[in-house]
Amino acid sequence: MLSQLQTIDIIVLIGMLAIMPTAGIIIALRKKTAEDYFLAGRNIKWWAVAGSVFGTNISSFHLIGMLGIGYSIGFVQAHYEIVFPAILLLCFVFLTSYRRLDVFTLSQYLEVRYNDKARLLYTILLILIILVQLVGSFYVGSLTLQWLFGGTSFEMSYTTGLILIGLITCSYTIWGGMESIVVTDTIQTLMMLAAGTAVAYFTLSQPEIGGFTGLLNLDAAQPREAQKMHLYLPSNHPNLPWTGIFTGLLLQHCFNFSTNQFLVQRVLAANSDSDARKGVIASGFLKLTIPFFSISAGVAAYYLFRSRFNGMDFNSDNAFLKLVETVIPPGTGLVGMILAGLTAATFSSVDSMMNSATTLLTVDVYQKYVNPKATDKQIVRFGRLMILVMVVASIGLALWTYTPDRTNNFMLKVSAQLSYFTPGIMVAFFVGILWRGASARAAVIAMAAAPFYGLLAEFMYNNFLGTNPSVAAVFGEKLNFMHRVFLTFLLTLTTLIVLSRTAFPNLRPEGFERLRVDIDAGQLARAVGLFLLVQAVFVGLIFLGGLSPKSVAVWAALATFGLFLGPKSERVKERKSEVVSRAGFSLSNDLIWAGLLTAVSVGVLYYFA
Numbered sequence: 380m381l382s383q384l385q386t387i388d389i390i391v392l393i394g395m396l397a398i399m400p401t402a403g404i405i406i407a408l409r410k411k412t413a414e415d416y417f418l419a420g421r422n423i424k425w426w427a428v429a430g431s432v433f434g435t436n437i438s439s440f441h442l443i444g445m446l447g448i449g450y451s452i453g454f455v456q457a458h459y460e461i462v463f464p465a466i467l468l469l470c471f472v473f474l475t476s477y478r479r480l481d482v483f484t485l486s487q488y489l490e491v492r493y494n495d496k497a498r499l500l501y502t503i504l505l506i507l508i509i510l511v512q513l514v515g516s517f518y519v520g521s522l523t524l525q526w527l528f529g530g531t532s533f534e535m536s537y538t539t540g541l542i543l544i545g546l547i548t549c550s551y552t553i554w555g556g557m558e559s560i561v562v563t564d565t566i567q568t569l570m571m572l573a574a575g576t577a578v579a580y581f582t583l584s585q586p587e588i589g590g591f592t593g594l595l596n597l598d599a600a601q602p603r604e605a606q607k608m609h610l611y612l613p614s615n616h617p618n619l620p621w622t623g624i625f626t627g628l629l630l631q632h633c634f635n636f637s638t639n640q641f642l643v644q645r646v647l648a649a650n651s652d653s654d655a656r657k658g659v660i661a662s663g664f665l666k667l668t669i670p671f672f673s674i675s676a677g678v679a680a681y682y683l684f685r686s687r688f689n690g691m692d693f694n695s696d697n698a699f700l701k702l703v704e705t706v707i708p709p710g711t712g713l714v715g716m717i718l719a720g721l722t723a724a725t726f727s728s729v730d731s732m733m734n735s736a737t738t739l740l741t742v743d744v745y746q747k748y749v750n751p752k753a754t755d756k757q758i759v760r761f762g763r764l765m766i767l768v769m770v771v772a773s774i775g776l777a778l779w780t781y782t783p784d785r786t787n788n789f790m791l792k793v794s795a796q797l798s799y800f801t802p803g804i805m806v807a808f809f810v811g812i813l814w815r816g817a818s819a820r821a822a823v824i825a826m827a828a829a830p831f832y833g834l835l836a837e838f839m840y841n842n843f844l845g846t847n848p849s850v851a852a853v854f855g856e857k858l859n860f861m862h863r864v865f866l867t868f869l870l871t872l873t874t875l876i877v878l879s880r881t882a883f884p885n886l887r888p889e890g891f892e893r894l895r896v897d898i899d900a901g902q903l904a905r906a907v908g909l910f911l912l913v914q915a916v917f918v919g920l921i922f923l924g925g926l927s928p929k930s931v932a933v934w935a936a937l938a939t940f941g942l943f944l945g946p947k948s949e950r951v952k953e954r955k956s957e958v959v960s961r962a963g964f965s966l967s968n969d970l971i972w973a974g975l976l977t978a979v980s981v982g983v984l985y986y987f988a
Contacts, residue, residue: 428654482647493818
C-alpha cells in the first residue's frame with residue numbers, strides 16, 4: 380500500500396504515529412508510585428475517561444471487523460455499539476460501590492464481597508479473556524501492517540508485524556503505566572474517529588450511493604430479505620439473531636462495562652465519581668457514532684463494490700482496506716491519516732489490555748501471595764516485567780493460533796470465544812451486589828462451572844435439540860453463542876442461588892454490608908419494569924396499531940427521556956458524607972446525560988427496525 384502513497388501521505392502517517400509513543404514517553408519520565416502506575420494517581424478527568432474507555436473498547440479488528448460485518452451481514456451489527464443498559468448499570472449501581480472501596484482491581488472487590496478464592500478465580504478468568512483479545516488484536520494489527528507496507532522495501536512478514544506492535548506499545552506502556560495509556564488512548568480515539576469519519580464520508584459520497592439518505596433509499600429498493608439497513612434478523616440467524624441480541628449480547632455488554640477490569644480500571648482511576656460517570660456516558664455517545672461511520676460504510680461498500688466491480692464479492696475482513704484503495708482521493712494526506720488511525724486502533728487496545736492484565740497479576744498474585752510487604756518500587760518493577768511476559772505470550776499465541784490468512788467476520792469469532800468465561804463472572808457480581816444471601820462458596824462454584832455449562836449447552840443443542848426441525852426453525856441448527864451466553868447465565872444464576880440457600884448459606888453478611896450500594900434489587904426492578912412498560916406501549920402501537928417503527932421512533936425516544944426527568948434523585952457524593960439532591964433539568968446533572976444517551980439509543984432501535 381505504501382508504494383501507492385504520495386509524500387504527503389507518508390509525512391502524515393509518520394507524524395501522527397510518532398505522537399503516541401512521544402506523548403507516552405514524556406509522561407513516563409515522571410516518578411511513579413504504585414497508584415500512579417496502575418491508576419494514574421486516581422486523577423483522570425471525565426474527557427480522558429471517555430477517550431480511554433472508547434480507545435480501549437475499539438481496536439483495529441473492531442474498525443475492520445465492524446465495517447466487514449456491515450458489508451457481509453448489515454446494519455444489525457450496530458447492536459454491538461448500543462450499550463446504554465450496561466452503562467446505566469455501571470453508573471448507577473456499581474460505580475460508587477467500586478470507588479468507595481478504593482480498590483485497584485475488581486478482583487479485590489470480589490474478595491470484599493466473597494473471599495480470596497473468588498478474587499483469585501476472577502484474576503485467572505480475566506487473564507484468559509485478556510489474552511484471547513490481545514491475540515486477536517496482535518493478529519489483525521500485524522495483518523494491517525503487512526498490507527500497509529506491502530510492495531515496498533519495508534515489506535514485513537506476519538511475525539515481524541507482531542514484534543513491531545509489541546515493541547511500540549512496550550515503549551511507553553512499560554515505563555508510563557496507566558497515565559501514559561490514558562493520554563495515548565485519548566489521542567488514538569481522536570485519530571480513530573477522524574479515520575473512520577473520512578472513510579464513511581468518501582464512501583457515502585460516491586455517486587453510486589448518494590449520501591446516507593441515498594444509501595437508505597438504495598437499500599429500501601431491494602427485496603426485504605436482501606435489505607441490510609435493519610437491526611433485526613430472524614431468531615434462527617447463525618450470527619446475529621434478534622433473540623440473542625436482547626439476551627446474550629445484552630449480558631456481554633453488561634460484563635464489558637460493569638465487571639471487566641480493563642474497562643472499569645478507567646473508572647477506578649477517575650478524579651471523582653462525577654468524572655467517572657460522565658466519562659462512561661460520554662464513551663457511550665462515542666460508541667453510537669460507530670454504526671454511522673463504520674457499519675453504514677460497510678453496507679455502502681457492499682452496494683458500491685457490486686456496482687463498480689461487476690458483482691465481485693470480497694472477503695468481508697478485506698472490505699475496509701479495499702474501500703480505502705477505492706474511494707479515498709490520493710495526494711491529500713487522507714490515506715496516511717486513515718492508515719494512522721487504523722494503526723492507532725491496534726495500539727489503543729493492546730496497551731490498555733496489557734496494563735490491566737499486569738495490574739491483576741501484580742496486585743492479586745505478586746502482592747497478595749508472593750511478596751505481601753512489597754514496596755511501591757518493587758510493585759512497579761514487577762508490573763513492568765509482567766508487561767513483557769504478556770507481550771511475549773500474546774505474540775507466541777498469535778503465531779500458534781492464527782495463520783496470516785483472513786477469515787470472514789473474525790470479530791464475531793473472537794466474541795464467541797470470549798463468551799465461555801463471562802456469564803459466571805456476571806452472576807457473581809450482579810447477585811453479589813443485589814442479594815445479601817449470596818455466599819462465597821456458591822459464587823466460586825458458579826464462576827468455575829460457567830465455562831462447562833456453556834460447553835454442555837452447546838453440545839446438547841447441536842447434537843440433540845438442534846436436530847429437531849421445529850426447534851431449528853426457531854433457533855437454528857447450531858446454538859448461536861449469544862443464546863449460549865443466556866443459557867449459561869441462567870444455569871449459573873440457578874447454581875449460585877440454590878447453593879446459597881441450601882449447601883452453602885452465606886456466613887459473611889458483612890461483605891455485603893461493606894458494598895453500601897445506592898440502589899437495591901427492588902429499586903432496580905421497578906426502574907427496569909417502568910422502562911419495559913413504556914417500550915411495550917410503542918411496540919403494541921407497531922404490531923397492533925399498524926404504525927411503522929420509523930413513525931414512533933421520535934416519540935419513543937422522548938418518552939424514554941421523560942423517565943429520567945421524574946422526581947429528584949439522591950446520590951451520595953464521592954468521598955463526602957453529605958447527600959446531594961439533584962432535581963430538574965440541568966446540564967451538570969449526569970442523570971440527564973444518561974437519559975439522553977438512552978433516548979437516542981432507543982430512537983435508533985426503532986428507526987432501523
